[in-house]
Amino acid sequence: MADPIDCALDLMRRLPPQDIEENLANLLEIAPDLTDELLSAVDQPLRIQKCPATGKDYIACDYNRDGDSYRSPWSDEYDPALEDGNRPPPAIRELEVVANDAFNTYRDLYYEGGVSSVYLWELSDGFAGAVLIKKINDTARLMKGAWDSIHVVQVTEKGRYAQYKLTSTIMLYTLTSRDALGSLNLSGNMTQQDERDVQVNEPGDHVANLGRMIEEMEAKMRNGLKEVYFGKTKDVVNELRSAGSLDESRRQAAVNQELFHKLNARQG
Known part of the structure; x- marks a missing residue:
């Protein structure tokens, strides 16, 4: 019997990347016992946020997340603010x-x-x-x-x-x-x-x-x-749909046919 996690990952690889978050949520609803393994194995589309301290955009994802806050690489501060966040x-x-x-x-x-x-x-x-x-x-x-x-x-x-x-x-x-x-x-x-x-x-x-x-x-x-x-x-x-014209295709077919006949005649 196939491993459920392998089947789930294979399914996620075949679905459109822009719909990963929705498809992952649906899959977790169907198989909640695979939640931890799927969340750690499936890469989700990156999200962009703005750093309140510097005004620069940064990427929010699992790698800079602590709870519901995300750490900016520019200021090293969390948004929303988190005093004891991982740094x-x-x-x-x-x-x-x-x-x-x-x-x-x-x-x-x-x-x-x-x-x-x-x-x-x-x-x-x-x-x-x-x-x-x-x-x-x-x-x-x-x-x-x-x-x-x-x-x-x-x-x-x-x-x-x-x-x-x-x-x-x-x-x-x-x-x-x-x-x-x-x-x-x-x-x-x-x-x-x-x-x-x-x-x-x-x-x-x-x-x-x-x-x-x-x-x-x-x-x-x-x-x-x-x-x-x-x-x-x-x-x-x-x-x-051919990129060339119909006349060009016919000329090419005629040349191929002529070459074919000449080769056959030489071999005979």
């Missing part, structure tokens, strides 16, 4: 500040918009963190979409080296609706992992090492999404 120790917080500045520049260069946030927390033999990027396109009246990047990393320090275990998830959807073309919903998600040992001479090197890993991972996953989703859609459209 990283000073050394980790200092690294978190540097990482937020670095990935804010990365986001601006690669995404030309959107919001990024980095959250770090301490482990017994190192630290862990989440690098989050979200961009929404809702400027066009008949087109909208969103891109969510969720990079979770565990860093284990081993003397002058550090081991990085990275799990990256990208959730993407694009929606269009036109009278002439009808409605199109193109969506999906992809998760990949990477692991490597890299030399570390000073704490700031962690940010550079993570930056290189995430940059390479996002490029790889973007190409994968392009081939799997957009490439397949293009193939389907081309099968349904």
Whole structure:
């Protein structure tokens, strides 16, 4: 008999990413005994909030949540205010500040918009963190979409080296609706992992090492999404409707037929 949690996760992977919150709530209502496992295993779309102290946007998710409050990476304060909320120790917080500045520049260069946030927390033999990027396109009246990047990393320090275990998830959807073309919903998600040992001479090197890993991972996953989703859609459209004219297709068929006859004559 199939494992219920495996079946539930397989179902969530096949449903539209933009409806994850609604579908997850429905699934939890059907199978409440899977609540803890599903909430920890299913990545939900990132939400954007504004930091009251700095006025900057940041990403609210499980990685900066304590109760019903969310910690801003810019001010290190919770909204709503929470005096005893979980915060990283000073050394980790200092690294978190540097990482937020670095990935804010990365986001601006690669995404030309959107919001990024980095959250770090301490482990017994190192630290862990989440690098989050979200961009929404809702400027066009008949087109909208969103891109969510969720990079979770565990860093284990081993003397002058550090081991990085990275799990990256990208959730993407694009929606269009036109009278002439009808409605199109193109969506999906992809998760990949990477692991490597890299030399570390000073704490700031962690940010550079993570930056290189995430940059390479996002490029790889973007190409994968392009081939799997957009490439397949293009193939389907081309099968349904040829881009060339009817006369051009007939000329091509005639050339192919002529070549076929000449090859047969030569072989005979």
